[in-house]
Amino acid sequence: MGGLAHYIEGAGIPTVVISLIRRHTEVMKPPRGLFVPFELGRPFGAANEPNFQRRVLLDALKMLERTDGPILEDFPDTPPDTGIAEDITGWTCPVTLNGPNPDLSDMAKIILGLKQEVALLAPWYDETLKTMKGRRLDGLTTLSKEGIVDFLMAFVEDQSVASIVEGENLIRSLKLAADDLRHYYYQAAMAKPGIKSDVELGDWFYGETLAGWLFIKIRDIMLNSDDKDMKVAGRTNYVPNAMLKHVVQ
Amino acid sequence: MVYLDEMPEGPRNMIVNQELPDYEETRCVGGPPLSDRKIAIVTTAGLHRREDKHFTPGVGEYRIIPNEIDMDELIMSHVSTNFDRTGFYQDVNLVLPVERLKELSTEGQIGELSEYHYSFMGATPPAALAAVAEDLAKTLQNDGVNGVVLAGV
Structure with a gap:
């Protein structure tokens, strides 16, 4: 994912990576990354939780306006309790x-x-x-x-x-x-x-x-x-x- | 759960500490305010329409996901067994949040959605993606896209 960001941004299009493995993003240093502390396979947090998904997406999108990269931010919250336990x-x-x-x-x-x-x-x-x-x-x-x-x-x-x-x-x-x-x-x-x-x-x-x-x-x-x-x-x-x-x- | 923290140490280290390529710093490209941008999503979940060709491990390739198709028609031919699929089973927006993007467009938080989104299969060596990603970038530019959200699994 970090590699795709380098190639696409290098061609002139702003990118932001939603990262599920922080070390990978630290090493590959895409221009903008948002680390999310979620399960692998769940980049927007939780199923059928539109408000939470929207928060993740909007936080990532807002990073597109920044040009002080490489940036790696941390999404602050874990997904809402879906009653799984x-x-x-x-x-x-x-x-x-x-x-x-x-x-x-x-x-x-x-x-x-x-x-x-x-x-x-x-x-x-x-x-x-x-x-x-x-x-x-x-x-x-x-x-x-x-x-x-x-x-x-x-x-x-x-x-x-x-x-x-x-x-x-x-x-x-x-x-x-x-x-x-x-x-x-x-x-x-x-x-x-x-x-x-x-x-x-x-x-x-x-x-x-x-x-x-x-x-x-x-x-x-x-x-x-x-x-x-x-x-x-x-x-x-x-x-x-x-x-x-x-x-x- | 497929939280990295909850995996046994050996398998976790194999994922986290895998060898990764070094990249020179890529300068951040500027652009208009978010409310004027055209946004596309690129996923590496290995999603595609049922009639599309499956992904082939190790090959740099992508599938096109038109904005207006029924996203519930998407299936996943990602080769990896090591990520949760139950969330995707329940809600495709967990992986490819096109519905959320449409809402943000309606509200004026973004300018508009791209007509197309794109899917790669992760677990592909980054070097194998270079040519196809640069080609995709030209397509995105021609479509007036000036913001891409890249979401892995």
């Missing part, structure tokens, strides 16, 4: 899933279990679609969720499987398909009232679902690959750092 306690997924630790000797059973999970979540996914007025976060591929399960499991069984996402290599198509599946699970899990945190959903996904097991399995396979790009993808594409606690070492 109360909602986290006792939150459970709307449906009870089979959970991880499958019998690895029977791949057909695992595939069946994954497809059962997908089916169990379907009404909750549909419910979330209604509450989100049709907005859906999956759709990175045109594959059905069952098709994604087949594709990802085919990779688990045979790493020479061909990409089935047009125009994408195997590593990227696996990632896009996996993200589609994860979006589906997360959106379904968000059907219950109350805001779920990323970590809470992650603990459910990686700790309690077969799909989470599958992500960890793909990570392991990729990390043990001789292919350099696949090793990198294994390290970065499937299990967030905060969820490595679910990976059996």
